[in-house]
Amino acid sequence: MVSQVPNQSAFSGLSAQSRALLSDAILDEYSLDLIARYFRTMSRAGFILKDVKPPLVRMLIRVCDEFLPAVINGKIPPITASGRHLSIDQELLRGVPCSRPQRVLDVGAGYPPVTSRELVDALPRGSTAISLERRLPSYLLMKDQSSYAWVESDGRISFIRDEKDIPRNVLLREYQKFLRECLDAPASNMLTKTSRTPMANVEMVVGDLAHSPVLGSFDIARAMNIFSYYSVQARDELERTMLSYLKVDGVAVAGSNYWNGCEQRYFRWSKVDDRIISTAFTFTLDNAVPLGCTPWLDVWGGCPEVDLLGKFVAIIRNDAELVDALSHYFRESQSMVHDGMPLMDCYEVRKRELTNLRTSHLVGRAAGTLIAHGIACDVTCAGEIEVRI
Numbered sequence: 188m189v190s191q192v193p194n195q196s197a198f199s200g201l202s203a204q205s206r207a208l209l210s211d212a213i214l215d216e217y218s219l220d221l222i223a224r225y226f227r228t229m230s231r232a233g234f235i236l237k238d239v240k241p242p243l244v245r246m247l248i249r250v251c252d253e254f255l256p257a258v259i260n261g262k263i264p265p266i267t268a269s270g271r272h273l274s275i276d277q278e279l280l281r282g283v284p285c286s287r288p289q290r291v292l293d294v295g296a297g298y299p300p301v302t303s304r305e306l307v308d309a310l311p312r313g314s315t316a317i318s319l320e321r322r323l324p325s326y327l328l329m330k331d332q333s334s335y336a337w338v339e340s341d342g343r344i345s346f347i348r349d350e351k352d353i354p355r356n357v358l359l360r361e362y363q364k365f366l367r368e369c370l371d372a373p374a375s376n377m378l379t380k381t382s383r384t385p386m387a388n389v390e391m392v393v394g395d396l397a398h399s400p401v402l403g404s405f406d407i408a409r410a411m412n413i414f415s416y417y418s419v420q421a422r423d424e425l426e427r428t429m430l431s432y433l434k435v436d437g438v439a440v441a442g443s444n445y446w447n448g449c450e451q452r453y454f455r456w457s458k459v460d461d462r463i464i465s466t467a468f469t470f471t472l473d474n475a476v477p478l479g480c481t482p483w484l485d486v487w488g489g490c491p492e493v494d495l496l497g498k499f500v501a502i503i504r505n506d507a508e509l510v511d512a513l514s515h516y517f518r519e520s521q522s523m524v525h526d527g528m529p530l531m532d533c534y535e536v537r538k539r540e541l542t543n544l545r546t547s548h549l550v551g552r553a554a555g556t557l558i559a560h561g562i563a564c565d566v567t568c569a570g571e572i573e574v575r576i
């Protein structure tokens with residue numbers, strides 16, 4: 188662990204309070220660089236650093252301290268949440284032939300593969316999905332989105348819980364007890380014994396995309412919340428591997444989003460004849476008045492999605508009238524605000540508000556297309572902006 192005083196120029200615009208928080212945190216060099224990258228991108232995107240609220244700085248420190256090391260070391264178990272990709276799926280379905288059953292590859296789908304199932308359900312009858320997962324614990328116990336435990340095949344128990352003040356040994360005891368109770372009473376609906384055929388039309392395959400498992404070919408491929416955690420070189424290879432599974436006329440998406448569809452940024456590709464064409468970069472409007480920090484985290488430097496997000500948000504933030512309107516909608520819908528920052532629970536409400544804002548405000552301007560600095564962006568019905576590339 189190093190430096191207590193972040194003196195990089197990236198931090199110079201921050202308020203004294205935010206700087207003090209960073210100074211007091213015990214952060215290694217990697218984390219300081221990551222946070223510096225974050226603030227540099229935010230500045231380029233037109234945000235004023237002195238307006239950054241302390242809860243956001245605390246969130247960044249926690250992400251560096253706990254979340255990222257766990258994800259990077261492969262410790263986060265394969266979890267997901269129903270509904271997470273629904274608005275992305277709507278976009279994916281555009282152009283999919285409505286009569287022919289489709290084969291879907293869902294890379295790192297999480298468990299249970301509810302989002303694979305949701306996509307299959309929206310596709311023509313007879314469509315199927317393969318959920319490719321690097322690892323699958325024997326049992327997964329999920330209390331809520333930030334509190335879960337799992338049992339490995341050798342019986343080891345691991346857990347994650349989003350409460351800092353409880354000592355780890357107390358938590359571990361609590362979880363061991365909880366898990367044993369659940370194992371004794373398998374009817375508990377919180378405990379899932381993981382299975383390779385958990386749902387009709389969805390098959391789990393345990394394998395690492397990096398090893399190009401033999402899977403056949405697919406009409407649709409999706410990889411959400413995975414590639415951003417790999418270095419640029421590794422993600423390029425993973426992307427290429429995923430796209431190599433596409434059939435002619437197939438489509439693919441990869442990027443990141445939050446639990447209920449906001450904080451989105453992702454790329455879309457199509458396979459035309461034998462060529463892969465990158466067709467669109469899409470992000471949700473909430474990124475112009477960010478709710479959290481995840482879409483802006485460039486984990487290893489050089490993440491193309493973070494770079495593009497910064498560029499497009501800079502364009503939007505140049506439009507004072509639009510930013511005012513967005514901020515107004517966010518403020519109006521923030522019934523629960525903690526120290527100037529929205530609480531997670533507000534996300535769903537605000538996403539709905541945002542959709543209203545989009546239709547009344549943006550569509551009124553340019554018939555569904557926001558034209559800024561010569562770049563035409565389609566505003567889609569899910570409150571997203573799609574930039575054709």
Ligand SMILES: C[S@@+](CC[C@H](N)C(=O)[O-])C[C@H]1O[C@@H](n2cnc3c(N)ncnc32)[C@H](O)[C@@H]1O
Nearest residue numbers: 265267295296297320321395396397411412413
């Ligand atoms: C953060 S979770 C996202 C889960 C789900 N896609 C979602 O968006 O809710 C990332 C998942 O990707 C899986 N994963 C990461 N790298 C992988 C790889 N190279 N091959 C297969 N799965 C991978 C992890 O096991 C984990 O379940």
